[in-house]
Amino acid sequence: MRNILLITLLVLGVTVSCNKEKNPGNSGEITLTSELYGTGPYYAMGYNFALGKMVKTLDHPGPDITILAESSPDNTVVKSAYLSSDNLNNSFSLTASFNSLNEAENFFNKYTEVIDSSGYQGIAADIQPYQIWTFRTSDTKYVKMLIKSVKKEIRDDFPYAETTLQFVYQPDGSRTFPMPVE
Secondary structure (H helix, E strand, O other): OHHHHHHHHHHHHHHHHHHHHHOOOOEEEEEEEOOOEOOOOOEOEEEEOOOOEEEEOOOOOOOOEEEEEEEOOOOOOEEEEEEEOOOOOOOEEEEEEOOOHHHHHHHHHHOOEOOOOOOOEOEEOOOOOOEEEEEEOOOOOEEEEEEEEEEEEEEOOEEEEEEEEEEEEEOOOOOEOOOOOO
């Protein structure tokens, strides 16, 4: 009996340890796509900052952010990619935009405090590489995001968008982000 308990605890420890590695926690890098899954109802995957993981748009709680593609009326050209949130608040603010990843990363690492509480929009419209966005969750927690790459294309006759972004989430609701570890 004791051996079974010991083996069970070891297996649980390994499971918890593996889950921690998959959860980037309050900072990390994620890739969002506009790909739809399922056969009805359809769903997309988005990121929930409080949970620290990708979740389905059908889940409760659902994602804080998802990515969508805006296409031409005839659905032949993707005009832009944008980040969206279903929290019914103006949650996105473009903080800065740069010409290179190096410049953007330098600003991102030094951007430690959200100063302006105005100028938020319902979506992060026409995202581009090297932009820094501030996101405000429905429970007024802050996230800074560095857009590293954006892909826009027609894929299998449907508009498709993809972005890879770096983020830091401030779960305590303050406007101050932790300093990066060097």
